[in-house]
Amino acid sequence: MAKIFIYPATSLILSDMVTRFGHKPLGSAIAVRERVQTPGLESPPLQITPEEPKKGLRWAAVEVPAGVRGRMALYGPMIGECDAAIIINNADLAFGCMGCARTNELLKFLLRQKDIPRLELEYPRNEAEGVQFVTAVKKFLSDLGGKK
Amino acid sequence: MTEYTPANVGTVTRYVVVESWNVTPADVAIRAYEIAHGVMVKENCFGLVVMGTEEEVDRVIAEVRKLDPNHIFVKDRGFPPGDARRCRASLGGARPGFHGIEFEMGILPYISHGLDKTENLDTASVPALQQAAPDRRLDVYTLKKMIDAQEP
Numbered sequence: 001m002a003k004i005f006i007y008p009a010t011s012l013i014l015s016d017m018v019t020r021f022g023h024k025p026l027g028s029a030i031a032v033r034e035r036v037q038t039p040g041l042e043s044p045p046l047q048i049t050p051e052e053p054k055k056g057l058r059w060a061a062v063e064v065p066a067g068v069r070g071r072m073a074l075y076g077p078m079i080g081e082c083d084a085a086i087i088i089n090n091a092d093l094a095f096g097c098m099g100c101a102r103t104n105e106l107l108k109f110l111l112r113q114k115d116i117p118r119l120e121l122e123y124p125r126n127e128a129e130g131v132q133f134v135t136a137v138k139k140f141l142s143d144l145g146g147k148k
Numbered sequence: 149m150t151e152y153t154p155a156n157v158g159t160v161t162r163y164v165v166v167e168s169w170n171v172t173p174a175d176v177a178i179r180a181y182e183i184a185h186g187v188m189v190k191e192n193c194f195g196l197v198v199m200g201t202e203e204e205v206d207r208v209i210a211e212v213r214k215l216d217p218n219h220i221f222v223k224d225r226g227f228p229p230g231d232a233r234r235c236r237a238s239l240g241g242a243r244p245g246f247h248g249i250e251f252e253m254g255i256l257p258y259i260s261h262g263l264d265k266t267e268n269l270d271t272a273s274v275p276a277l278q279q280a281a282p283d284r285r286l287d288v289y290t291l292k293k294m295i296d297a298q299e300p
Contacts, residue, residue, distance in 0.1 A: 008248075010245065010248050011223075011248075011252065012163070012165060012221055012223040012248070012249055012252045012256075013221070013252050013255065013256070013259055015222070015223040015224060016221040016222050016223060017259075019222060025224070027224060028226070029223070029224035029225050029226045030224060030226075031226075032226025032227070033160070033161070033224070033225075033226040033227075035226075036154060036226055036227055036228075036231075037154045037156070037157045037158070037159075038154060039151075039152060039153055039154055040151075040152050041149045041150070041151065041152055042149065042150040042151065042152040043152070044233050045233040045234065046226075046233075047152065090283065090284065090285055092251060093248050093251045093252065122284065123255055124255060124258040124259070124262070125258075126258065127257075127258055127261045127262075129258065130255075130257075130258025130259055130260075130261045130262035131261065131262045131265045131266065132262075133258070133259065133262055134259060134262030134263055134265075134266050135262070135266050135269070138266055138269075
């Protein structure tokens, strides 16, 4: 079972398909759960404390906005941990504020820099593209040793 | 600063999203309640939220998936069900994160179709991946042409 980083990190489709074909998806829910279940100081809603932008310094420089560094504190360790990645490009779902946009750019950059198997796709727009999408994901995950 | 003591430590929460024409979230909820054994099951408009130990949650999900395997989708969630920081009962409006699921629910029929078609397909017989699709976003020149075409 390989650990697959999914982008967009909140994607239901990728999360489901990675689990369905026998691997472990790494997405934002995992990082948020870790913080929500860890005791400390109350910092609602996501339990992101002032410590997170400091941890984010590992992936982004000090002049980068704290929003990007805070987000990187969630995603950075998972990028280090992942064995492969699936990226959906031009996803409307990933649209957000400048903090999200810059974090997304950095995430994709780091995934492309890392020497791991990587699958880049776009969301399907019809049934024929749906078949192509599922086939590509299935083949990619089977080649990593998942369920056939 | 207040001290934070987390609840439900060691549990996992997962969404079960139902996108099927012959199984409703209520059907899935009834099946989940039948086999829950201490797992918290909450029914909502698009499926269920299931919380418990990882093994138990996986067991319940594996069982409810059998109702319509290619039309029931599962995703992790960070917060437990009904958490005041996320639940719309305390915040009002749609729950943050719902819009993501709402967006992908429009694509799920294509994924279900793909899963149906590729169910018995051997991955060895699948042709190699094509080149990455060209950028399908509307470029500014095409937009300008469209605007000009609208002018009287």
